[in-house]
Amino acid sequence: VVTAARAGRTQEEVRRHNLSTILREVHERGARSRAQLTEATGLNRSTIGVLASELAAAGLVREVAPVAKGGAGRPSFVVRPAKDVYVVAVDVGVDVLSAARVGLDGAVRAQSRMLQRRSNPSVTTVVKRLGRLVDEVVADAPAGATCVGVGASVCGTVRISDGMVRLSPNLGWVDVPLGRALSDRLGLQVPYALGNDADLGALAEMTRGTARGCQDVVYLSGEVGLGGGIVTSGRPLGGSGGYAGEVGHVIVNAKGRRCRCGARGCWETEVGEDALLAHVESDRERGRGAAEAVIRAAAEGDRQARKVVDRVGWWLGVGIGNLVNIFNPEVVVLGGLLHDLYPIAQHRVQEGVAAVTLQAPGEVVRLSVSELASGAPLMGAAELAFEPLIADPLGALEHQAS
Numbered sequence: 001v002v003t004a005a006r007a008g009r010t011q012e013e014v015r016r017h018n019l020s021t022i023l024r025e026v027h028e029r030g031a032r033s034r035a036q037l038t039e040a041t042g043l044n045r046s047t048i049g050v051l052a053s054e055l056a057a058a059g060l061v062r063e064v065a066p067v068a069k070g071g072a073g074r075p076s077f078v079v080r081p082a083k084d085v086y087v088v089a090v091d092v093g094v095d096v097l098s099a100a101r102v103g104l105d106g107a108v109r110a111q112s113r114m115l116q117r118r119s120n121p122s123v124t125t126v127v128k129r130l131g132r133l134v135d136e137v138v139a140d141a142p143a144g145a146t147c148v149g150v151g152a153s154v155c156g157t158v159r160i161s162d163g164m165v166r167l168s169p170n171l172g173w174v175d176v177p178l179g180r181a182l183s184d185r186l187g188l189q190v191p192y193a194l195g196n197d198a199d200l201g202a203l204a205e206m207t208r209g210t211a212r213g214c215q216d217v218v219y220l221s222g223e224v225g226l227g228g229g230i231v232t233s234g235r236p237l238g239g240s241g242g243y244a245g246e247v248g249h250v251i252v253n254a255k256g257r258r259c260r261c262g263a264r265g266c267w268e269t270e271v272g273e274d275a276l277l278a279h280v281e282s283d284r285e286r287g288r289g290a291a292e293a294v295i296r297a298a299a300e301g302d303r304q305a306r307k308v309v310d311r312v313g314w315w316l317g318v319g320i321g322n323l324v325n326i327f328n329p330e331v332v333v334l335g336g337l338l339h340d341l342y343p344i345a346q347h348r349v350q351e352g353v354a355a356v357t358l359q360a361p362g363e364v365v366r367l368s369v370s371e372l373a374s375g376a377p378l379m380g381a382a383e384l385a386f387e388p389l390i391a392d393p394l395g396a397l398e399h400q401a402s
């Protein structure tokens with residue numbers, strides 16, 4: 001919250017900024033009384049009243065008179081996010097496609113998913129499948145409900161400006177125009193936004209998961225390889241092209257295996273799905289299910305599986321230690337396959353971290369499994385889709401109406 005005089009802004013800019021602050025507060029934290037909003041924003045109560053009425057008139061919040069408790073003083077109106085404002089979120093994973101209708105309060109109103117085989121599907125096939133999933137989740141949206149955006153998460157590097165997937169080794173995609181194909185298929189006249197699955201996992205965990213309230217976060221997603229979403233001082237680390245955070249290709253083991261990227265000893269060759277399956281007989285099924293089976297077997301005391309999981313745990317810790325030294329995060333969030341692995345290998349992971357981490361950054365970091373688990377990228381896609389509305393509530397609605 002800023003005053004016009006201090007920041008040299010016009011009254012109109014300040015008003016829009018404050019509307020955004022209030023909408024973000026109720027979007028992220030749910031129903032808030034005017035008194036709570038006053039405390040959270042530093043704005044006075046009558047200003048909150050005026051701004052909340054404006055958001056209510058725009059259909060973005062509802063103001064509800066609280067139930068009287070018989071105490072002294074005026075009752076404080078409660079401001080709730082509107083129930084019928086939603087976004088469509090989709091997640092393009094290697095093994096699973098999913099779609100959800102997510103309300104402005106962050107609640108998933110409808111969700112649909114389908115498994116797909118690892119067969120390098122064409123973008124046409126993927127978008128056709130996503131289209132069907134989206135049709136399902138919007139079908140039972142209440143009459144008069146408003147869709148304000150579409151967000152998509154994809155396991156690959158994405159050019160943010162136009163939703164071009166530059167590279168997704170696991171889908172076999174190079175320069176695939178997913179954003180355009182998706183908007184052509186869905187036909188919704190709303191903003192579309194695409195992001196990398198690990199970046200969006202980080203966003204979701206910061207908004208509604210274990211990294212809530214944190215400003216410096218490393219999110220790691222174990223899928224086939226290893227993806228990373230890094231946030232420093234509250235800002236996602238994008239790099240000049242938006243491709244930063246490819247932590248899976250940090251070299252950790254010079255004597256390690258050859259990676260799909262061509263280098264030797266990349267972190268993901270030591271902790272990815274193939275590392276969990278490296279010692280499994282070749283005739284057994286590979287893929288996500290097989291990797292999960294190794295983790296389960298280790299938990300149940302299978303010695304061979306235990307050895308593999310311990311080894312992966314150690315290398316996971318070594319890589320995390322390097323990231324802790326560079327980024328000094330408050331929390332490292334473990335998502336995807338690592339969400340299941342960490343509780344089983346916690347001891348070895350911590351040994352690896354301790355072997356590498358410098359004392360000062362090591363003292364402050366917390367390791368945590370993802371609270372949203374496999375749903376983190378999808379929920380992050382929803383947050384991404386809400387962002388234009390929340391950044392400028394009235395501007396976004398005017399833009400959509402025109």
Ligand SMILES: [Zn+2]
Pocket residue numbers: 248249259260261262263266
């Ligand atoms: Zn590599």
